[in-house]
Amino acid sequence: MNWLTTVPLQAYLTLSAALFAIGLLGVLIRRNAIAVLLGIELMLNAANINFAAFWRYGATSSMEGQVFVVIVMTLAAAEAAVALAIILNVFRRFKTVNVDQINLMKG
């Protein structure tokens, strides 16, 4: 029993939910594409916290929680690379990274 386990699961979940909500808000309302990307990173990490917490408080024999955390990290790294490349190209083309100004697909 160390201090880590004295923190209840609810605390982890609350933190994760808050982080997820902040990230989502960022994705939905920030104009800057970089900021949107940051929001996405926050949401991914919120999910990671959930994975780790449930792994810690769940059946200890399984490794899925930790494995998923690693997979999500890898995914986040890959996603960041691709997304930054896209944003770079968008900037070259439109001279802006404001997502509300990029609306060529308007019907």
Next chain:
Amino acid sequence: MPPGSEYFLIPGLPLLAFLLIAAFGLKPESERAAPAAIIPALCGSLWLSLRALSQVSATGPVEVAVPWLYVGAIQLDVGVLLDNLSALMLVVVSLVSLLVQIYSIGYMKGEIGYGRYFAYMSLFSGSMLGLVISDNIVQTYICWELVGICSYLLIGFWYRRPSAAAAAKKAFVVTRFGDLGFLSAVLLLSFFGLGIFGFTDLQHAAETGALSKGLITAVSLLLFCGAVGKSAQFPLHIWLPDAMEGPTPVSALIHAATMVAAGVYLVARTYFLFALAPAALLVVAIIGSLTLFLGATMGVAENDIKRVMAYSTISQLGYMMMALGVGGYTAGVFHLTTHAFFKALLFLTAGSVIHALRTNDMWKMGGLGKRMPITAVTCLVGALALAGIPVFSGFWSKDEILSAAWFSHLPGHQVFFALALMTVFLTAFYMFRLWFLTFTGEPRSDEAQHAHESPWVMAGPLVILAVLAAVAGGLKASVPGAGQGFGELVRFGEAHEAVSYLAMILSIGAALLGIALAWAAYRRNFVSPAAFNASFPQVYRLLKNAWYLNRAWELFATQVVIAGSALFAWFDRTIVNGMVDGVAWLCGAGSRQLRRLQTGQVQLYAFVIVLGIIAGLVAILGGAAHGVTFTAGGR
């Protein structure tokens, strides 16, 4: 092979000849040989038909059928049914076909399309024999349409002439009205009639009561519709006079002796249905008697030698139909047989005259008796047979029809008898008007002055047909090869030989009166036709214009049909097309609204996705709260 299979060759041989001519005989260098295919084929058919006649009259009907198609529970056969009626008809058709095609060798000599002509004629002979020999109504219908298309092709043989092309179209379209009835009858039988089409099976079903009375009446009337079109009965007779645009041997074979008799044959073939439907028989008798009278009156005022004969054919077909209608089955078929001989003869003599003079107008003929003696004498034999002068064949058959009308049990049979008797007079009159105008008196044109008798290849068939037309009445006593009288051989139920001597005397008197009037008016000029026409211009105009029936049809077509189609066109353009347009408009308008959702704002899309996730979560959690469990699929 079952016994009797060789009879498939009766229609088969001419069809084979057709294929041969179509494959090899259409080129200018080879078409001379076309008759060499069809003449032996028809000789073979004739020999087989005679064999069939002697066989079936001795040992009873022969039926051979081969399954052809299965449609659901319905089986369609191709077969031959040889009984006395069909065997006799086969002999008549193949004999007349053979003679006419021999004649055609001379008549069509040097024509463009000589090979094509014989190809069509072979196809016609094969189809007609197939129609006669058919053992089921579907095969009959197929052959029926085949002879129709041959008729179309041959009427329009000189298709470069606009009038011939128009006449071919007219014949095809007008008979289609009738064929629609025939087709409906076949469909009616397949939907409501046990799915059987064989004549033998149908007869059994009708007589045991397996078919309802209403169905029998409906089918009979619809079949009669087909017969009205094909046999040129009032009011669909209008195509036959125009059909004279074709070569004369075609008129002789198709539009006088055989194809137009197919309607009469159809009614005779399915007489077991008509016999159970008194209403249908009455309709047959009424249409027949109207046709015979109207046809004869139209012939009186016609100046084209072939058209006179066309009206005469209409009238004689009316006699046959009326005979069947009033119950004179034997009389109708007998008249069909004798008529085939003497009317083919008359047409061929007309052809001989036209061949020599290159005109159809009787007022440009005259005095041909001295220059074309064989044609004149054979034509006289035909005319006497048609008028119904004793000893000649037409007398015996026409007399039987008059007796049948006289003794009929139908209501109003006196009217039928009176019309038929009046028509005997008219027939003798128009026929001898034709004969006197053509063969006696002085030539009325240069061509008539210098006319010559036709070659023997044409005159030979004339002589043979003239002999047949003269003596065919003897069939009444004994049919060669069968050894029985006609009445014994072809009958429906018991043979009956009721002969009214009064009817016989009246008919001879009427015929002689007609001949005398024609002699007085057109040979001796005791009576002036011109004066008659001047004093009764309305009558003359009415007859000259064939009772304005063409005009009536034209009005019907241009007014009623066009008005009706305008209504349908409106429906099609407004309602049907409107529905299609409406769907397109709805899609367009809907998507114009929906495209506003596509703002191009990626964050709005993300927001909608979030809303969707929330809605999904609410649904899942709400469902869980109400006891719904969600399990992953598969396990």
